[in-house]
Amino acid sequence: MTHLEPAIVLDRVSKTFPGAARPAVSECSLTVGAGELVVLLGSSGSGKTTLLKMINRLYEPTSGTIYVNGQDVRAVSAVELRRRIGYVIQQVGLFPHQTVAQNIATVPRILGWDRKRIEERCDFLLELMQLPPEQFRDRRPRQLSGGQQQRVGIARALAADPPILLMDEPFGALDAITRETLQDELLRIQAQFQKTILFVTHDVDEALKLADRIAVMKDGRIEQVGTAIELLHRPATPFVRQLLGADDWLQRLSVVPVRRAMNAEPEVAAASSAQPLPAEASLRDALEALLRSDLKPVPIVDRRGRRVGVVRWEDVRAAAGDPFGQVVSP
Amino acid sequence: MTYLAENWDFVLELAWQHISLAASVLFIALALALPLGVLLARFGRLATPVLGLLSVVYTIPSMALFALLIPVTGLGFKTAATALVVYSQFILVRNTVAGLQGVDPAVLEAAVGMGMSGWQVFREVRLPLAMPVILAGVRVAAVSIIGLASLAAWINAGGLGVLLFQGLYQDHATKIWTGTILIAFIAIAASRLLQRLERRIRSGLDGP
Numbered sequence: 130m131t132h133l134e135p136a137i138v139l140d141r142v143s144k145t146f147p148g149a150a151r152p153a154v155s156e157c158s159l160t161v162g163a164g165e166l167v168v169l170l171g172s173s174g175s176g177k178t179t180l181l182k183m184i185n186r187l188y189e190p191t192s193g194t195i196y197v198n199g200q201d202v203r204a205v206s207a208v209e210l211r212r213r214i215g216y217v218i219q220q221v222g223l224f225p226h227q228t229v230a231q232n233i234a235t236v237p238r239i240l241g242w243d244r245k246r247i248e249e250r251c252d253f254l255l256e257l258m259q260l261p262p263e264q265f266r267d268r269r270p271r272q273l274s275g276g277q278q279q280r281v282g283i284a285r286a287l288a289a290d291p292p293i294l295l296m297d298e299p300f301g302a303l304d305a306i307t308r309e310t311l312q313d314e315l316l317r318i319q320a321q322f323q324k325t326i327l328f329v330t331h332d333v334d335e336a337l338k339l340a341d342r343i344a345v346m347k348d349g350r351i352e353q354v355g356t357a358i359e360l361l362h363r364p365a366t367p368f369v370r371q372l373l374g375a376d377d378w379l380q381r382l383s384v385v386p387v388r389r390a391m392n393a394e395p396e397v398a399a400a401s402s403a404q405p406l407p408a409e410a411s412l413r414d415a416l417e418a419l420l421r422s423d424l425k426p427v428p429i430v431d432r433r434g435r436r437v438g439v440v441r442w443e444d445v446r447a448a449a450g451d452p453f454g455q456v457v458s459p
Numbered sequence: 460m461t462y463l464a465e466n467w468d469f470v471l472e473l474a475w476q477h478i479s480l481a482a483s484v485l486f487i488a489l490a491l492a493l494p495l496g497v498l499l500a501r502f503g504r505l506a507t508p509v510l511g512l513l514s515v516v517y518t519i520p521s522m523a524l525f526a527l528l529i530p531v532t533g534l535g536f537k538t539a540a541t542a543l544v545v546y547s548q549f550i551l552v553r554n555t556v557a558g559l560q561g562v563d564p565a566v567l568e569a570a571v572g573m574g575m576s577g578w579q580v581f582r583e584v585r586l587p588l589a590m591p592v593i594l595a596g597v598r599v600a601a602v603s604i605i606g607l608a609s610l611a612a613w614i615n616a617g618g619l620g621v622l623l624f625q626g627l628y629q630d631h632a633t634k635i636w637t638g639t640i641l642i643a644f645i646a647i648a649a650s651r652l653l654q655r656l657e658r659r660i661r662s663g664l665d666g667p
């Protein structure tokens with residue numbers, strides 16, 4: 130997906146808050162391809178939110194340059210820029226005095242869409258977020274559960290169909306089950322509409338599950354950028370290794386989708402006699418399937434049942450990282 | 460009761476004077492306090508000294524404030540109105556500042572982050588969310604203005620206070636009772652009205 134032209138480019142971006150001893154964000158460079166979902170992963174205070182807010186100019190960098198769709202963000206008015214970038218903030222921040230529909234309509238209204246178009250869009254987004262419009266349209270944020278509020282927050286960010294989404298721990302305060310449901314929905318939306326998404330989280334499993342690529346942040350710096358498999362297989366620093374918890378590899382494998390390790394070889398898949406695996410399955414499922422097939426390549430089928438590729442023993446072993454590689458060598 | 464029956468037109472006129480004095484004071488006071496409150500909420504560093512000053516003014520007894528103003532504005536409506544306007548600034552400005560500053564920062568950040576202009580954020584988000592607190596201030600101010608407007612009679616500015624002072628000087632208990640009950644009635648009515656408005660806006664915020 131990175132072969133597409135970059136949607137967001139950060140070029141040695143730093144931010145030191147006035148009076149702060151050290152920069153909150155330091156010399157960060159990162160390129161997010163159009164249609165790519167990149168996760169900023171790091172512990173609390175590592176500068177994720179600060180980095181995100183510089184992209185829509187809620188903060189101005191102390192040094193460095195940010196380009197959105199090839200344009201220096203300082204060259205456009207902040208207000209214009211923000212209307213083209215969907216933003217889901219860490220604390221949801223729905224307008225309590227407005228209905229769900231009015232909340233979602235915020236940006237389209239500013240952009241001067243006509244009423245009918247706004248209403249249609251609003252209902253469409255509520256359906257998309259699996260909130261039946263006739264039931265939720267006229268409710269107030271206070272009448273929604275935490276998970277429903279976060280869905281509305283996402284719908285509001287998607288309202289004017291922005292090509293880019295910035296999401297700051299959008300599933301932060303949710304129970305594990307709701308969280309997983311919303312993660313699945315986000316992946317579905319991403320697959321359907323090819324949004325460019327920069328997604329902040331401190332949850333490693335969430336990052337592994339969602340990301341096309343992960344940027345690991347520590348103390349304001351980006352320690353490593355890579356796919357889940359790359360990070361698990363070749364952590365660049367001890368911090369990355371520790372963060373991804375190499376000793377907890379079986380758990381890690383159970384959240385990484387198998388399609389990230391898939392080889393797009395339909396012919397091999399077609400020829401394989403092993404039991405096929407759906408693309409949404411995890412690497413752990415793949416590991417099981419491989420063991421059952423006697424380590425022969427396992428075919429992967431997409432939603433429509435087509436055999437789109439295979440996963441091999443090497444792929445899963447790579448994702449399991451070094452410790453596993455040292456212990457077992459078939 | 461015979462007093463009221465014989466003088467109802469006089470009492471009614473005093474009541475009307477009372478209401479119109481209080482209403483114009485409230486109107487002028489709001490016209491000053493709202494912009495001032497918005498300004499102070501915007502430039503937070505000014506808020507503490509200005510509110511401090513207003514709170515000092517607030518502690519001056521109203522009689523003393525009248526006395527201070529008489530050399531400047533003379534006896535009558537102007538002095539009474541000025542004193543009451545000055546007096547009510549503290550409550551109105553304080554609540555306006557508190558209301559505007561009390562809006563959840565996350566909500567404001569979402570508004571700005573989605574690309575609302577400064578004016579849109581103020582008009583569509585900050586002000587409506589501050590409204591219940593501002594209105595609560597208006598209610599307290601209105602009630603105290605209605606009460607204090609009784610003192611206006613002391614400087615020939617009319618109102619139901621006339622009945623109170625006449626009653627005191629003439630030892631006429633009925634006049635005092637009539638005045639007191641009417642003033643209380645007006646204050647309660649105003650408070651109820653504003654409370655209903657406040658509740659309407661709040662229910663808009665909180666949902667039914």
Ligand SMILES: Nc1ncnc2c1ncn2[C@@H]1O[C@H](COP(=O)(O)OP(=O)(O)OP(=O)(O)O)[C@@H](O)[C@H]1O
Pocket residue numbers: 146147149153171172173174175176177178179180331
């Ligand atoms: N507005 C601000 N003014 C001053 N310092 C700030 C500001 N915002 C953040 N910081 C500091 O910058 C550093 C990075 O904060 P940031 O909010 O970007 O972290 P984060 O990675 O998003 O953390 P979390 O996971 O807790 O949200 C922290 O040390 C924080 O105290």
Ligand SMILES: [Mg+2]
Pocket residue numbers: 177178179219297
């Ligand atoms: Mg944060």
